[in-house]
Amino acid sequence: MTVLAGGVGGAKLAHGASRVTDRVTVVVNTADDARIHGLWVSPDLDTVMYTLAGIANPTTGWGIAGETYTTLEALRRLGADTWFMLGDQDLATHLARTARLADGASLSQVTAELATALGVTARLLPATDDPLATMVDTPAGRLDFQDYFVRRKHQDDVLGVHLDGVDDARPAPGVLPALTGADVVLLAPSNPIVSVGPVLAVPGVREALRTSPARRVGVSPLIGGRAVKGPAAQMLAGLGHEVSALGVARLYVDVLDVWCIDTVDAHLAPAITDLGLTVHVTDTMMRTDHDRERLATELVDVAGR
Amino acid sequence: MTVLAGGVGGAKLAHGASRVTDRVTVVVNTADDARIHGLWVSPDLDTVMYTLAGIANPTTGWGIAGETYTTLEALRRLGADTWFMLGDQDLATHLARTARLADGASLSQVTAELATALGVTARLLPATDDPLATMVDTPAGRLDFQDYFVRRKHQDDVLGVHLDGVDDARPAPGVLPALTGADVVLLAPSNPIVSVGPVLAVPGVREALRTSPARRVGVSPLIGGRAVKGPAAQMLAGLGHEVSALGVARLYVDVLDVWCIDTVDAHLAPAITDLGLTVHVTDTMMRTDHDRERLATELVDVAGR
Numbered sequence: 267m268t269v270l271a272g273g274v275g276g277a278k279l280a281h282g283a284s285r286v287t288d289r290v291t292v293v294v295n296t297a298d299d300a301r302i303h304g305l306w307v308s309p310d311l312d313t314v315m316y317t318l319a320g321i322a323n324p325t326t327g328w329g330i331a332g333e334t335y336t337t338l339e340a341l342r343r344l345g346a347d348t349w350f351m352l353g354d355q356d357l358a359t360h361l362a363r364t365a366r367l368a369d370g371a372s373l374s375q376v377t378a379e380l381a382t383a384l385g386v387t388a389r390l391l392p393a394t395d396d397p398l399a400t401m402v403d404t405p406a407g408r409l410d411f412q413d414y415f416v417r418r419k420h421q422d423d424v425l426g427v428h429l430d431g432v433d434d435a436r437p438a439p440g441v442l443p444a445l446t447g448a449d450v451v452l453l454a455p456s457n458p459i460v461s462v463g464p465v466l467a468v469p470g471v472r473e474a475l476r477t478s479p480a481r482r483v484g485v486s487p488l489i490g491g492r493a494v495k496g497p498a499a500q501m502l503a504g505l506g507h508e509v510s511a512l513g514v515a516r517l518y519v520d521v522l523d524v525w526c527i528d529t530v531d532a533h534l535a536p537a538i539t540d541l542g543l544t545v546h547v548t549d550t551m552m553r554t555d556h557d558r559e560r561l562a563t564e565l566v567d568v569a570g571r
Numbered sequence: 572m573t574v575l576a577g578g579v580g581g582a583k584l585a586h587g588a589s590r591v592t593d594r595v596t597v598v599v600n601t602a603d604d605a606r607i608h609g610l611w612v613s614p615d616l617d618t619v620m621y622t623l624a625g626i627a628n629p630t631t632g633w634g635i636a637g638e639t640y641t642t643l644e645a646l647r648r649l650g651a652d653t654w655f656m657l658g659d660q661d662l663a664t665h666l667a668r669t670a671r672l673a674d675g676a677s678l679s680q681v682t683a684e685l686a687t688a689l690g691v692t693a694r695l696l697p698a699t700d701d702p703l704a705t706m707v708d709t710p711a712g713r714l715d716f717q718d719y720f721v722r723r724k725h726q727d728d729v730l731g732v733h734l735d736g737v738d739d740a741r742p743a744p745g746v747l748p749a750l751t752g753a754d755v756v757l758l759a760p761s762n763p764i765v766s767v768g769p770v771l772a773v774p775g776v777r778e779a780l781r782t783s784p785a786r787r788v789g790v791s792p793l794i795g796g797r798a799v800k801g802p803a804a805q806m807l808a809g810l811g812h813e814v815s816a817l818g819v820a821r822l823y824v825d826v827l828d829v830w831c832i833d834t835v836d837a838h839l840a841p842a843i844t845d846l847g848l849t850v851h852v853t854d855t856m857m858r859t860d861h862d863r864e865r866l867a868t869e870l871v872d873v874a875g876r
Contacts, residue, residue, distance in 0.1 A: 304670035336639055340663030344688045346670075354659050358645030365609035365651075383649045 268448040272461020274327035276454035277317035282558030297464035305360035319384035399430040420497035424504035453484035481569035486511035573753040577766020579632035581759035582622035587863030595693040602769035610665035624689035704735040725802035729809035758789035786874035791816035
């Protein structure tokens with residue numbers, strides 16, 4: 267089974283999937299990676315990794331449980347910008363990653379090493395080892411993703427989203443086989459514009475998924491027209507998409523067989539069926555570990571039908 | 572007043588000097604700087620900086636008081652080498668330094684910024700902004716200084732000391748004027764081979780000190796033939812020098828007016844006088860802040876005679 271994932275929503279579904287089968291590959295967005303204090307930070311990879319390792323902060327969804335911020339406080343004292351929260355344990359991940367990348371290792375290699383060290387048995391793949399950066403066009407100008415998302419708290423209207431480097435990005439080793447060779451591919455309920463979008467935008471990925479013999483099942487990140495977390499709704503609106511589980515389905519219609527929506531959105535099922543997708547209606551909110559496993563089980567089940 | 576300093580001994584004397592006058596420049600050894608987890612670590616600069624900022628760990632002499640090691644523990648969990656102790660607060664210094672150097676700032680600039688942020692009023696100058704690295708020849712081969720010093724706990728016999736980059740190193744801005752324009756230059760009781768030695772070895776520095784009109788006063792790092800801290804005695808022995816306050820005086824005879832030795836070494840005074848140096852005998856052990864200030868006051872006093 268392969269899961270295409272962004273951050274928190276993707277991590278939760280990947281975690282559920284890893285409890286259903288031990289042969290899970292998670293292809294993770296890297297377009298919101300950033301250089302913070304000179305370190306290579308991969309927020310989505312880390313969120314998925316920490317979640318699968320069982321050390322994620324259950325309150326925030328990102329970061330490590332019981333995290334402290336001693337270094338960040340000291341950086342603040344030194345006059346550094348400290349709007350990007352980096353915990354002391356989390357910092358070790360970024361230090362190790364940055365040092366290994368500087369040694370010439372690829373992001374895939376480093377990701378595999380880190381995940382193994384943390385006891386993650388699922389295979390974690392960055393969508394690409396090449397530079398890829400989501401830029402957000404706003405009334406304040408074009409912003410780096412983390413500038414828009416974290417520093418400015420995704421308050422700016424989104425006029426456009428641009429992927430720097432996308433033309434030259436290649437799928438990381440293993441990504442295309444994970445899409446064409448899987449029995450089931452799940453599209454996690456992550457932001458379709460800035461999480462799943464950049465994964466699909468890596469040249470070759472969307473085509474591989476479109477033509478894959480795998481059963482392809484996506485989960486709507488919108489429930490009742492709202493994102494569980496993050497700016498997906500505002501982004502979709504800003505880019506002229508319908509802000510609903512139907513609107514998101516339209517973005518994926520060429521790469522999916524089944525679209526899973528929440529029970530509160532059951533009224534959208536006929537219109538989604540009209541798109542040519544099989545609709546699965548269930549409780550998609552993943553509050554507990556049990557929810558994650560139950561949803562993943564259902565998705566595998568519906569994929570098999 | 573200018574102080575030439577290495578790590579802990581240099582930091583203590585610089586601290587004493589800064590309590591005697593508010594116009595102190597400290598020229599600090601950078602040849603034991605190292606890349607640790609990809610970060611630029613400047614142990615001697617940081618020891619002096621933390622000491623002058625009043626945040627040094629009083630037990631170790633290096634590092635920050637009340638330090639925690641959360642990131643280092645997490646790095647260990649990730650399989651990284653963690654023999655170099657980096658505290659969580661200390662890490663912020665290295666992160667900020669490394670990021671600013673990557674931005675193109677010089678080590679002098681970064682050092683001034685960090686020291687200012689920590690409220691240090693004395694001027695801290697790296698001996699050079701250029702790459703300079705102490706390499707230690709041992710029966711186990713040529714070792715990076717921190718490999719020899721920290722990882723292998725300076726247990727190897729020292730067959731030779733080599734300064735990589737010394738031919739191309741230039742004194743950092745302000746270093747030569749600090750030597751030629753000062754009323755008093757103090758050579759701190761730091762390791763003569765790997766702390767004060769590299770400072771003097773930067774082309775132009777030794778000559779500037781030799782010809783400076785300043786009164787030049789050095790303090791022996793050896794008391795009763797032993798170093799207060801670190802491997803100075805073994806190194807001197809390994810390199811064929813006499814392991815005593817007299818042996819160290821011989822290394823500095825061209826750049827000093829006064830050599831300050833401990834009372835336990837008073838019997839060496841005639842031989843040191845024969846070298847052409849004025850001898851000052853006192854209690855040179857700096858246990859307390861008061862000791863530091865008292866010694867610095869005495870050195871200024873004897874310089875003025």
